[in-house]
Amino acid sequence: MVNVTETMAPVVQQVRAYFAPINRMTKTATIFDPAQSGAFNLDVPPAPWIDLGWIANFARKSGTKIDPIRSGAPATTHLQTRSEVDATVALSFESWGKLQLALAAGVQQMNLLNAASGAAAAGSGGTAIAAVPLVSGSTATVLQVGAIAAAGFSVGEIVAVDIDYAGATGFIGSGVSGAYVKSALTDVDYIRRITLNVGRIASIGTGTSAGSLTLESPLIAGVPTSAMKVSGVAGFCDREGSSFFQEWSALFVGVGQQQERVLWHYPRLQAMSGIAEANTASTGGFEKVRLNGAFRALPVTDAVDGETVVCFRSYVVA
Amino acid sequence: MQNTKDTFYETLRNRLAALNPDRTIVIRGVTRPGTLVEENELVTAVDVPDCFRLRWRPAAIDAKGTLPLATLQCEIAYETAGTALNSGMDRGRALAAMDGELLAALNQAPQNAVKTNYAGLAFGHAAITMNTSLWWASVAFGPTEIKDDRLARIATVDVMSFEETGEL
Numbered sequence: 001m002v003n004v005t006e007t008m009a010p011v012v013q014q015v016r017a018y019f020a021p022i023n024r025m026t027k028t029a030t031i032f033d034p035a036q037s038g039a040f041n042l043d044v045p046p047a048p049w050i051d052l053g054w055i056a057n058f059a060r061k062s063g064t065k066i067d068p069i070r071s072g073a074p075a076t077t078h079l080q081t082r083s084e085v086d087a088t089v090a091l092s093f094e095s096w097g098k099l100q101l102a103l104a105a106g107v108q109q110m111n112l113l114n115a116a117s118g119a120a121a122a123g124s125g126g127t128a129i130a131a132v133p134l135v136s137g138s139t140a141t142v143l144q145v146g147a148i149a150a151a152g153f154s155v156g157e158i159v160a161v162d163i164d165y166a167g168a169t170g171f172i173g174s175g176v177s178g179a180y181v182k183s184a185l186t187d188v189d190y191i192r193r194i195t196l197n198v199g200r201i202a203s204i205g206t207g208t209s210a211g212s213l214t215l216e217s218p219l220i221a222g223v224p225t226s227a228m229k230v231s232g233v234a235g236f237c238d239r240e241g242s243s244f245f246q247e248w249s250a251l252f253v254g255v256g257q258q259q260e261r262v263l264w265h266y267p268r269l270q271a272m273s274g275i276a277e278a279n280t281a282s283t284g285g286f287e288k289v290r291l292n293g294a295f296r297a298l299p300v301t302d303a304v305d306g307e308t309v310v311c312f313r314s315y316v317v318a
Numbered sequence: 319m320q321n322t323k324d325t326f327y328e329t330l331r332n333r334l335a336a337l338n339p340d341r342t343i344v345i346r347g348v349t350r351p352g353t354l355v356e357e358n359e360l361v362t363a364v365d366v367p368d369c370f371r372l373r374w375r376p377a378a379i380d381a382k383g384t385l386p387l388a389t390l391q392c393e394i395a396y397e398t399a400g401t402a403l404n405s406g407m408d409r410g411r412a413l414a415a416m417d418g419e420l421l422a423a424l425n426q427a428p429q430n431a432v433k434t435n436y437a438g439l440a441f442g443h444a445a446i447t448m449n450t451s452l453w454w455a456s457v458a459f460g461p462t463e464i465k466d467d468r469l470a471r472i473a474t475v476d477v478m479s480f481e482e483t484g485e486l
Contacts, residue, residue, distance in 0.1 A: 014382060053383075053384045054382055054383065054384070056382065094382055094383045094384065095383060095384040282387070282478075283378065283380070283387070283389040283455075283476055283478055284389065284453075284454065284455030284456075284476035284477075284478050285455050285456060285476075286453075286455065286478070
């Protein structure tokens with residue numbers, strides 16, 4: 001007799017979210033393997049997964065419809081069939097960051113590039129200051145820009161790192177597609193406006209390392225190419241009514257008090273709500289503004305048996 | 319949380335001193351602005367009048383966010399006997415003046431301050447500016463208490479901050 005030990009229902013305080021990019025052109029998602037990585041250190045997710053922090057109000061909903069197939073007189077159900085497969089997820093992010101803002105917004109998330117002096121006003125940021133080209137030797141965490149250019153940046157400043165826009169259409173943005181261009185634009189900085197390849201400067205090199213900008217965390221696109229340039233970012237902006245849909249590979253982890261884990265993996269999640277926040281009471285009479293997001297799961301093919309599925313739920317015992 | 323307590327004290331003391339530079343106390347022979355933190359001073363049998371005495375009450379931690387959110391309740395006690403010149407008959411006005419100073423200092427914008435680590439001062443090092451700010455809620459004034467010839471009050475204010483990585 002096969003004896004599987006029964007355990008109590010997992011008692012979970014919070015759920016943590018992780019992001020991985022999708023190749024939008026090929027619709028290739030990042031697949032998480034719970035058999036190999038299910039017990040990963042929550043603070044150090046396996047590459048290319050990126051920690052989005054704790055989330056609240058995590059709610060999964062299945063919209064799958066199961067219809068009976070009846071025959072005979074009187075009609076009797078002999079079979080069942082799934083006539084529709086649908087699944088959605090809603091959540092609130094506990095922290096704000098570029099990725100959280102972009103995913104919660106669901107549309108392209110603009111970087112507010114530092115504007116040139118005298119630039120005409122624009123809702124998502126005026127004409128940007130000329131970007132700084134990278135010189136050789138840059139890595140995912142250290143940008144080499146030369147000593148003169150480095151003096152124009154400051155510790156704590158956010159920078160966007162990506163190539164010039166040269167009239168391309170389709171998905172754009174290094175590492176993660178940040179927008180879809182339907183018809184050619186004229187803004188040379190447009191890709192740096194929408195890129196998710198951003199970082200915050202932790203230190204600026206001096207002495208023998210002069211000219212380097214060390215980032216707090218690696219760029220999402222990895223080692224930058226020589227064609228990429230660096231722009232200073234004043235903040236972020238998203239717009240209700242934009243046409244682009246963010247899509248990401250998602251992993252949610254709930255850790256039970258017996259060290260068991262429930263992992264919910266959605267290889268393809270696409271935004272299905274507009275831009276809204278949820279204000280919740282905080283201490284001292286203040287309100288905490290949480291980013292709300294709602295997403296619909298899109299299908300992938302499970303390599304194991306070729307089944308078309310939209311999400312995976314795994315239970316990993318301690 | 320010590321950095322939060324120290325920074326709030328420094329901020330409040332500086333604001334109160336700017337509002338009324340004449341409100342001073344002499345502690346261990348040193349004349350200083352009339353604000354102190356009780357847990358940082360020698361224990362005394364008698365409360366020092368005409369100054370603001372800060373004491374910290376139980377803390378609460380909300381660990382759900384990326385950084386834990388700490389909420390500290392600060393009690394600010396003060397009392398006055400008025401002035402000898404008026405034989406104490408102005409003690410009500412003196413207490414109202416202290417109410418006004420405290421309210422003005424805490425309501426002054428911004429109601430936040432960059433958290434600072436002052437631990438190095440004891441060893442001759444400079445204070446270190448930290449990455450986050452603390453902030454505080456509206457002040458709540460308790461009832462007036464009669465203590466012999468003095469009028470006293472305790473005001474409370476919630477002080478919030480994020481506990482930074484590696485912070486004590």
